[in-house]
Every structure is written in C-alpha cells, then in structure tokens.
Amino acid sequence: MGQRKTTPAKREHILQVAAQLIRDRGIEHTTLATIADAAGISKGTLYYYYSTKSDLIFDIADRHMNRMTERIFRWLESSGTALSPKTVFRMVLDTVMHSRSRGHIHLYLIQEALTENPSLRERFIEEYHRWRSIIGEGLGRVYGGDREYTVMAQVLLTTLDGLILQRLLGAGTVPVDDVAAFFEQAGEMFREHTPD
Amino acid sequence: MGQRKTTPAKREHILQVAAQLIRDRGIEHTTLATIADAAGISKGTLYYYYSTKSDLIFDIADRHMNRMTERIFRWLESSGTALSPKTVFRMVLDTVMHSRSRGHIHLYLIQEALTENPSLRERFIEEYHRWRSIIGEGLGRVYGGDREYTVMAQVLLTTLDGLILQRLLGAGTVPVDDVAAFFEQAGEMFREHTPD
Amino acid sequence: MGQRKTTPAKREHILQVAAQLIRDRGIEHTTLATIADAAGISKGTLYYYYSTKSDLIFDIADRHMNRMTERIFRWLESSGTALSPKTVFRMVLDTVMHSRSRGHIHLYLIQEALTENPSLRERFIEEYHRWRSIIGEGLGRVYGGDREYTVMAQVLLTTLDGLILQRLLGAGTVPVDDVAAFFEQAGEMFREHTPD
Amino acid sequence: MGQRKTTPAKREHILQVAAQLIRDRGIEHTTLATIADAAGISKGTLYYYYSTKSDLIFDIADRHMNRMTERIFRWLESSGTALSPKTVFRMVLDTVMHSRSRGHIHLYLIQEALTENPSLRERFIEEYHRWRSIIGEGLGRVYGGDREYTVMAQVLLTTLDGLILQRLLGAGTVPVDDVAAFFEQAGEMFREHTPD
DNA sequence: GATGAATGAGTTTTCATTCAT
DNA sequence: AATGAATGAAAACTCATTCAT
Numbered sequence: 001m002g003q004r005k006t007t008p009a010k011r012e013h014i015l016q017v018a019a020q021l022i023r024d025r026g027i028e029h030t031t032l033a034t035i036a037d038a039a040g041i042s043k044g045t046l047y048y049y050y051s052t053k054s055d056l057i058f059d060i061a062d063r064h065m066n067r068m069t070e071r072i073f074r075w076l077e078s079s080g081t082a083l084s085p086k087t088v089f090r091m092v093l094d095t096v097m098h099s100r101s102r103g104h105i106h107l108y109l110i111q112e113a114l115t116e117n118p119s120l121r122e123r124f125i126e127e128y129h130r131w132r133s134i135i136g137e138g139l140g141r142v143y144g145g146d147r148e149y150t151v152m153a154q155v156l157l158t159t160l161d162g163l164i165l166q167r168l169l170g171a172g173t174v175p176v177d178d179v180a181a182f183f184e185q186a187g188e189m190f191r192e193h194t195p196d
Numbered sequence: 197m198g199q200r201k202t203t204p205a206k207r208e209h210i211l212q213v214a215a216q217l218i219r220d221r222g223i224e225h226t227t228l229a230t231i232a233d234a235a236g237i238s239k240g241t242l243y244y245y246y247s248t249k250s251d252l253i254f255d256i257a258d259r260h261m262n263r264m265t266e267r268i269f270r271w272l273e274s275s276g277t278a279l280s281p282k283t284v285f286r287m288v289l290d291t292v293m294h295s296r297s298r299g300h301i302h303l304y305l306i307q308e309a310l311t312e313n314p315s316l317r318e319r320f321i322e323e324y325h326r327w328r329s330i331i332g333e334g335l336g337r338v339y340g341g342d343r344e345y346t347v348m349a350q351v352l353l354t355t356l357d358g359l360i361l362q363r364l365l366g367a368g369t370v371p372v373d374d375v376a377a378f379f380e381q382a383g384e385m386f387r388e389h390t391p392d
Numbered sequence: 393m394g395q396r397k398t399t400p401a402k403r404e405h406i407l408q409v410a411a412q413l414i415r416d417r418g419i420e421h422t423t424l425a426t427i428a429d430a431a432g433i434s435k436g437t438l439y440y441y442y443s444t445k446s447d448l449i450f451d452i453a454d455r456h457m458n459r460m461t462e463r464i465f466r467w468l469e470s471s472g473t474a475l476s477p478k479t480v481f482r483m484v485l486d487t488v489m490h491s492r493s494r495g496h497i498h499l500y501l502i503q504e505a506l507t508e509n510p511s512l513r514e515r516f517i518e519e520y521h522r523w524r525s526i527i528g529e530g531l532g533r534v535y536g537g538d539r540e541y542t543v544m545a546q547v548l549l550t551t552l553d554g555l556i557l558q559r560l561l562g563a564g565t566v567p568v569d570d571v572a573a574f575f576e577q578a579g580e581m582f583r584e585h586t587p588d
Numbered sequence: 589m590g591q592r593k594t595t596p597a598k599r600e601h602i603l604q605v606a607a608q609l610i611r612d613r614g615i616e617h618t619t620l621a622t623i624a625d626a627a628g629i630s631k632g633t634l635y636y637y638y639s640t641k642s643d644l645i646f647d648i649a650d651r652h653m654n655r656m657t658e659r660i661f662r663w664l665e666s667s668g669t670a671l672s673p674k675t676v677f678r679m680v681l682d683t684v685m686h687s688r689s690r691g692h693i694h695l696y697l698i699q700e701a702l703t704e705n706p707s708l709r710e711r712f713i714e715e716y717h718r719w720r721s722i723i724g725e726g727l728g729r730v731y732g733g734d735r736e737y738t739v740m741a742q743v744l745l746t747t748l749d750g751l752i753l754q755r756l757l758g759a760g761t762v763p764v765d766d767v768a769a770f771f772e773q774a775g776e777m778f779r780e781h782t783p784d
Numbered sequence: 785g786a787t788g789a790a791t792g793a794g795t796t797t798t799c800a801t802t803c804a805t
Numbered sequence: 806a807a808t809g810a811a812t813g814a815a816a817a818c819t820c821a822t823t824c825a826t
Contacts, residue, residue: 010789026311028224032817042790151378155379158375165306169324170321178350228799240806248800420616436799520757546763560702577774577777620821636787
C-alpha cells in the first residue's frame with residue numbers, strides 16, 4: 001500500500017474502462033468479467049493488475065478525487081485574475097459537476113466508503129477538507145477583504161454534492177445558472193455586511 | 197398508486213427491520229436472508245409479503261419520502277407564524293437531516309433509484325418537485341413580498357442533500373448553524389435587492 | 393458455533409458423501425461441485441447446509457473424531473473382560489486404523505488443523521488427550537496392578553498415527569499382528585519389572 | 589536416477605526458500621508466486637529452473653529424505669560402538685524428529701505423495717524400506733544376538749512418524765525420554781525372551 | 785538466463801427466487 | 806400464512822503455466 005508501481009499504460013487503460021462502465025451501469029452491474037471484456041483482456045490479466053475488486057475501486061476513487069482537486073486548483077489560480085464573481089461561480093459549478101458520469105462515480109464511491117471501505121472514507125474526508133480550504137481561499141481572493149469565506153465554501157461545496165445527486169436523479173434541469181447567481185449575490189452580501 | 201392493501205402489522209415490521217439493516221450496511225450488503233433473519237421470519241414468509249426485493253425497497257423508499265414530505269409540510273404550517281427566518285432555517289435543516297440513519301438510507305435509495313429501479317427514480321423526482329415547491333412557498337411566506345423563491349428553495353434543498361452526504365462521511369462537524377445563518381442573510385438580501 | 397441444528401438426514405448424507413470423496417481423491421481434488429454432484433444435489437443446496445468449505449470440513453473432522461473416540465470407549469468396556477492382552481492389542485490397532493479411507497481423512501485433517509484451522513487444532517489436541525487417558529486406563533485394567541500405563545498408551549497411540557501414515561503410503565504390508573505382539577510383550581514386561 | 593544436473597546455486601536457493609514456505613504454510617497454500625517472491629526472482633525465472641510445481645516439490649522431498657537417510661546412517665555407524673541402548677534410542681528419536689519445521693515438511697510431503705504425486709510416493713516407500721532395514725540392523729548390533737529386529741524397527745519408525753505428527757499438533761509435551769525408555773526396555777525383553 | 789505480462793480453466797461463494805407442504 | 810428446502814445463474818477469486826522479448 002503506497003508503493004504503487006508507476007501505473008503502466010495497461011493499468012491506466014483498465015482504470016479508464018472500468019470507470020466508464022461504472023458510470024454507465026453502477027458498480028453492482030459492473031462485474032470483473034465485464035471490465036476485462038471491455039478492456040479487451042482476460043479476467044486473469046485483470047487480476048494481474050488488480051488482485052481485488054476493492055483495489056480497483058480504490059484506484060478509481062483516487063484518480064477521481066485527484067482530478068477534482070486538480071480542477072479546483074486550476075480554478076484557484078484563474079480566480080486570481082479579475083473575473084466577475086458570477087463567471088467564477090459558474091466555472092466552479094461546471095467544473096466540479098462536470099459530467100453526469102463523473103457524478104455517478106462520486107456518489108457510488110461515497111457509498112462504498114460508507115459501508116465497506118474505511119480507508120476510502122479517510123481519503124474522502126481528507127480530500128473534502130482540502131477542497132474546502134482551497135475554495136475558501138479562492139473566494140477570499142475573488143471578493144477581496146479579509147472576511148472568512150469558510151462557511152460559504154462549505155455551503156458551496158455541499159451544494160455541489162447535492163447538485164450532483166439531483167442531476168443524477170435527472171430531477172428536471174438543474175438551474176446551474178440560477179444557483180450561480182444566488183451564490184454570487186450571497187457572496188457580495190457577505191462582503192458588505194459585517195457580521196455582528 | 198397509493199392505495200396499498202392496508203399494510204398488516206407484519207409487513208410493517210418487515211419494513212422497519214429492513215430499513216434499519218439497509219441503514220447499517222447498505223443495500224447491496226443487505227440480503228433477503230438477513231432481513232428475514234432479523235425480522236424473525238423465514239425467507240419464505242418474507243416472500244409472502246414482498247414478492248421481490250425491489251418491491252420491498254420501493255416500499256421503504258416510499259415511507260421514507262412520505263415522512264420527509266410530511267415533515268416539510270409541518271414546517272410550512274408553522275412557518276406561517278412569525279418565526280424569525282434564522283430559526284426557520286435551522287428548523288428545516290434539522291428536520292430534513294434529522295438523523296444520521298435517515299440520511300444514510302436516503303443516499304442508498306437514491307443510488308438504488310439510479311441503477312436499478314426506474315420506478316423508484318420517478319418517485320424520487322416527483323417528490324423532489326413537491327418538496328421544492330413547498331419550500332419555495334414557505335420561503336415566500338417567511339420573507340413576504342412576491343419574489344420567487346424557487347431558486348433559493350432549490351439551493352436549500354440541494355444543500356440539504358449535500359449536507360446529508362457530508363455528514364454521512366463524517367467529514368468533520370457540519371456547521372448547521374453557520375449554514376442556517378448563511379441562508380438567512382442570503383434570504384434577506386434576496387428580499388431587498390430587486391433583480392434587474 | 394455450537395448450536396448445530398440436529399443434523400438432518402440430508403446433512404448427514406452430504407457429510408458421508410464428502411468424506412468418501414475426500415478419502416478417494418484427497419481434499420484438493422474434492423471440489424464443492426464434485427461433492428454436490430455426488431450427493432445428487434445442487435451447489436446451491438450444498439451451500440444451504442454448509443455455507444463454507446471449512447464448515448463442511450470441520451464437521452467431517454468432528455464426526456471422524458467422535459467415531460474414533462466412541463470406538464476406543466467400546467474397547468475400554470470390552471477390555472474389562474478377560475481377553476488376552478494380545479487380542480486386545482490387535483483390537484485396538486484394528487479398530488483405530490480401521491480403514492485406509494479413514495486414515496486419509498485423519499491425515500488431511502491434521503494438516504488442515506496445522507495450517508489453517510486453529511479451532512480444529514484445539515479439537516484435535518483435546519481429543520488426543522482423551523484418547524490417551526482412555527487407553528491408559530484400559531491398559532491398566534488389562535494388566536492389572538497399579539502401574540501407570542500412560543507412557544505406553546502414548547506410545548501406542550503414537551504408533552497408531554504412524555501406522556496410519558505408513559499404510560496410507562502403501563509402504564508394504566503393515567504387520568499389524570507383529571506390532572500387536574510387540575506391544576503385548578512390552579506390556580507384560582512393564583507389569584513384571586518395577587521401575588527403579 | 590540420481591545424476592541431476594549439478595544443481596546450480598540458484599536452484600539450491602529456490603529449494604531452500606520453497607521448503608521454508610511449505611513448512612510454514614503447507615503445500616496447498618504455497619503458490620509459485622509466493623515462492624518466486626520469497627526467492628527474490630520472477631515467476632518466469634522460477635519456471636526456468638523448475639518447469640513444474642511437481643518437479644520442485646519432488647526435489648524438496650528428495651533432499652529431505654536424503655538428509656534423514658544420511659542421519660540414520662550416521663546413527664548406524666555410531667551404534668556400533670558400545671553406547672547404552674537407552675542413549676541410542678534417544679539419539680534416534682532426537683535425530684529423526686529433529687526439528688518442528690522438518691517434521692512439518694515431512695507430513696506435507698506425505699500428503700502430497702498420497703494425492704498428487706505417484707512418483708513421489710514410490711520414492712517414499714523405497715526410502716521407508718531402506719530406513720527400516722538400517723534401523724533393524726542397528727538394533728541387532730546394539731542388542732547383539734541374532735534375533736530379527738525388523739518388527740521393532742518397524743514399530744520404532746512408525747512411532748517416529750506418529751511422534752512427528754503429535755509434536756506438530758502441539759499436543760502437549762511429547763515425552764521423548766519416556767518413549768525412549770519404553771523402547772529400551774522392550775528391546776531388552778526382546779533379547780531375553782525367545783519367541784515360541 | 786531472466787522476466788513481466790498474459791491467460792484460462794477451475795473453484796468457492798453469493799443470493800434472489802421458487803415451491804411443495 | 807408460513808416455512809424449510811432446493812436451485813441456478815452469476816460473481817469473485819485462484820493460480821499453474823506459457824511465451825515473446
């Protein structure tokens with residue numbers, strides 16, 4: 001655990017394929033046989049790279065989270081420039097929600113983390129903290145001033161999770177624009193009003 | 197849709213037990229054998245009451261959602277009175293998040309709806325819409341005026357789902373109070389500022 | 393563990409069949425599919441009775457040991473009568489070695505106990521102690537006097553294990569008669585000579 | 589039979605490592621992957637030296653038995669001198685039982701010979717005969733006279749196997765001393781009493 | 785000599801579901 | 806109403822073995 005052999009191309013490929021399958025049909029219906037098939041390899045070979053389904057899932061989760069973190073970091077950088085807050089919000093929402101597929105995995109992984117996989121859970125918590133602070137920092141930069149935007153970051157992040165959920169359910173069109181606008185106004189208000 | 201044969205006590209019991217098990221270990225890891233065991237009946241009997249696992253799950257989801265809807269309705273009624281907005285927000289958050297266990301099942305059911313159970317999914321979407329409008333209405337009443345609080349209701353609801361997720365993960369303390377405060381201020385701002 | 397449902401006939405049947413198969417081909421080559429087949433049931437049914445291969449094996453071991461114990465007890469009773477020592481020895485040897493098949497299982501179980509199955513090991517040790525004391529007691533009765541026949545019982549028992557091994561290997565004819573004679577003479581000598 | 593290609597160092601190393609693993613966990617639970625790993629080579633390389641798992645095991649057994657034979661021979665030589673019978677017995681017992689680990693492998697190999705490996709079985713039988721006659725000869729020398737000590741040798745050898753078994757199980761302390769004493773007395777008796 | 789990659793045939797395990805009683 | 810018994814189809818996992826480089 002830790003000394004992962006520098007992910008060879010094949011491993012990478014398997015990861016990709018598996019992630020795709022999970023997105024499409026959920027994990028329960030993504031059997032190792034299916035994955036092997038889709039990856040164009042035998043079950044044996046799959047085993048060669050991942051000796052357990054859990055292992056595979058953990059790796060998928062890992063990459064998933066790394067990617068989100070990366071995206072948020074990129075946002076943080078660009079947020080330094082003089083973008084309008086609204087644009088920035090849209091960006092965050094878009095960025096993180098990204099695609100239906102990604103969301104599906106996100107949700108699944110959370111579940112998995114909850115019931116089966118303590119280490120995965122650790123990983124999630126850790127990452128959530130990181131995201132929160134990055135976003136908080138970014139918000140501070142966008143709005144200037146020295147107010148703490150932690151809470152707002154929290155709400156934003158939380159809302160993102162919720163949006164992913166709802167979008168997954170296909171609960172009508174999720175009004176990303178409106179939500180962005182909401183947060184923008186809320187943000188401004190935060191800047192203006194000093195808390196008691 | 198709705199007039200189910202007057203759920204006998206046994207059926208009720210099974211429901212309760214199954215819900216508990218699902219909370220604890222997730223749907224995939226809750227087998228019918230386990231449920232039957234925990235309910236103190238045989239698998240055969242379980243099938244007498246529910247001819248399919250899906251049926252059982254649907255019923256659990258049904259009751260779960262009915263309960264949430266009921267709570268929100270109660271809130272709507274009480275919101276008619278002159279409560280402070282912040283109090284109201286807290287109430288909603290508390291009400292819906294309610295308990296860790298309830299949240300857990302909520303998440304599982306969503307997952308289930310996503311991958312397995314199209315009719316369950318329908319049910320969810322329907323219910324979400326209802327919640328949204330109830331909450332929107334309630335917000336309108338709290339803040340007065342004739343602005344549309346749909347978006348805010350949406351965000352609020354979304355955030356709730358997100359909060360449930362994060363609480364489940366045990367990602368630190370979820371600052372319900374802060375979130376409530378955030379929404380309160382945002383709400384006030386909404387009332388004051390007229391959109392262009 | 394412990395509250396075994398009073399072994400219904402089917403369970404008994406499975407046990408018998410499985411034991412036979414193990415005798416014939418060893419455990420590695422006795423797959424659950426083979427057992428199910430031979431027992432005329434499906435793999436699923438096999439699972440109904442034994443949810444794990446280990447469980448099944450444990451039960452086989454259990455019965456195996458119970459039977460040996462029972463036999464030895466019977467011998468103890470009959471040894472009270474005035475049989476000639478040599479006859480008695482023969483009886484013990486025959487009784488315990490019994491059949492090639494039984495020996496095979498015995499050996500396998502010991503191995504299993506050694507590497508995998510601590511509880512099985514416990515069981516073995518326990519049973520060995522019991523056998524030792526029963527045999528010792530019986531020897532005392534046969535030879536009369538108040539000498540301790542523990543050591544002799546130990547050697548006898550040990551030799552039995554060894555005989556089983558050698559018979560299994562098919563290492564020529566095991567001269568049970570000669571061995572019996574040897575022990576008989578040794579026993580007599582024990583009685584006559586007082587240790588220093 | 590015998591002139592094996594002058595076992596290179598690597599082959600020797602593999603043998604050693606594999607033997608150790610088998611001692612620790614038994615043959616079934618010792619996979620080629622494990623052996624390769626422990627030997628610090630790849631599975632491919634392992635196959636370069638041993639084209640089959642059976643081959644490898646045969647070699648291990650071969651060395652194991654050669655060593656025992658060698659020890660018994662050494663005993664035979666020393667038994668020519670005027671050691672007290674009891675000392676000699678102790679020596680045999682100690683020599684053969686030697687160490688827990690060795691005993692362990694002995695048992696595993698027998699098992700393997702029984703179920704898998706007919707040629708290994710041949711080898712065992714052959715070797716057992718050899719041991720028997722060597723020991724018989726040695727006994728004759730120790731006790732003098734021209735009586736046949738074959739049976740006693742048989743019992744002694746058999747008891748050794750049994751002792752190994754019991755020691756492996758950790759069934760209390762194996763009273764090697766007592767057993768040695770028992771055989772000594774039995775031996776003396778053998779010398780004195782002429783059979784009818 | 786050495787190896788990493790690939791494989792397939794088999795083995796255990798899981799479980800929703802059916803049904804005679 | 807209730808149940809124990811039975812099942813099959815599918816899933817995860819195991820591992821000795823092969824082979825191109």
